[in-house]
Amino acid sequence: MRLVTWNCCAGRLADKLPALDSLAADIAVVPECPQLSDNSGQSFWLGLNPRKGLGVFARPPWRLTPIDTPVPLPRFFQPLRVTGPETFLLWAVWPMDDRPDRYVRGTHRAIDDCRYLFDGTPTVMLGDFNSNAIWDGEHPTDRCHSALVRKLSDLGLTSAYHSHCGEAQGKESRPTYYQYRHEDQPYHIDYCFLPTAWTGRITAVTVGSHAEWVRLSDHMPVVVELGR
Numbered sequence: 001m002r003l004v005t006w007n008c009c010a011g012r013l014a015d016k017l018p019a020l021d022s023l024a025a026d027i028a029v030v031p032e033c034p035q036l037s038d039n040s041g042q043s044f045w046l047g048l049n050p051r052k053g054l055g056v057f058a059r060p061p062w063r064l065t066p067i068d069t070p071v072p073l074p075r076f077f078q079p080l081r082v083t084g085p086e087t088f089l090l091w092a093v094w095p096m097d098d099r100p101d102r103y104v105r106g107t108h109r110a111i112d113d114c115r116y117l118f119d120g121t122p123t124v125m126l127g128d129f130n131s132n133a134i135w136d137g138e139h140p141t142d143r144c145h146s147a148l149v150r151k152l153s154d155l156g157l158t159s160a161y162h163s164h165c166g167e168a169q170g171k172e173s174r175p176t177y178y179q180y181r182h183e184d185q186p187y188h189i190d191y192c193f194l195p196t197a198w199t200g201r202i203t204a205v206t207v208g209s210h211a212e213w214v215r216l217s218d219h220m221p222v223v224v225e226l227g228r
Helices: 013-022 104-113 133-138 145-154 160-165 196-201
Strands: 002-005 027-033 043-049 052-058 063-066 077-083 088-093 123-128 157-159 190-195 202-207 222-226
Touching: 002 123, 002 190, 013 027, 027 088, 027 123, 043 063, 043 077, 052 063, 052 077, 052 088, 077 104, 088 104, 104 145, 133 145, 145 157, 157 160, 157 196, 160 190, 160 196, 160 202, 160 222, 190 196, 190 222, 196 202
Parallel strands: 002 027, 088 123
Antiparallel strands: 002 222, 027 052, 043 052, 063 077, 077 088, 123 190, 157 190, 202 222
C-alpha cells in the first residue's frame, strides 16, 4: 500500500492530476485541491471555494466512505473509512489559521471531539498539518505540536517519516514545504501518522525534491510505502 500526502497549491486540476498520478498512490490526501466533479467511492472533496479545498483519492480496489461526526469539526478535517485489501480509518488533515482552532490546536480539538473513532480501529492521519515542534512556543503546552505527537502516541499512532528515517520531531532533514517556494526557507509540516503496529511494514518513506516539484507547488509530496 502506498500512502501519499501532497498539498498541490491550488491551480488548474488538469495541471495537478498528472503529477499526482505519477506518485501511484493507493490513498492520497491533497490539500488545496481544486473542486472535484463528484464525490465517488474513489474520490472525496471538502470545501467552499471551488479553487481550493481538501481532496482525497483512492485507487481501485480501495474505496472511500466519509464518516459523519456528532459535532462540527474544524475546517478541512474529514474522517473516512477506507476499505479494500484491508480496512482502516483515514483522517484527512489540513488545519487552518482559524481562531480558536489555530493550526495544531484544531488538530487537537478534532481528535478530542472524536476520540471514540480511534477505539479498536487502525487509524491513519495524513495531510498538511501546518505544524512542527519548532513552533511549540506559539501554542499552549497542551495544544502544541509536541503535545500532539504524544497524544497520537497514546492513541497508538507513530509518524512514518520519523520512525523510518530515525529523526527527531523538529530536527527533520527533508523539508516538505518551502515558504514562498524559496529553497532557503524550508520546513517540515506534512505527515503520515499510522498505527505503531504498522511501522514494521514500512519499506520506504520519500519526500519529493524542491527541484522536481517547486514548479507545481510550495509543498513536496510525502510518500509512505507499506508491505503486507
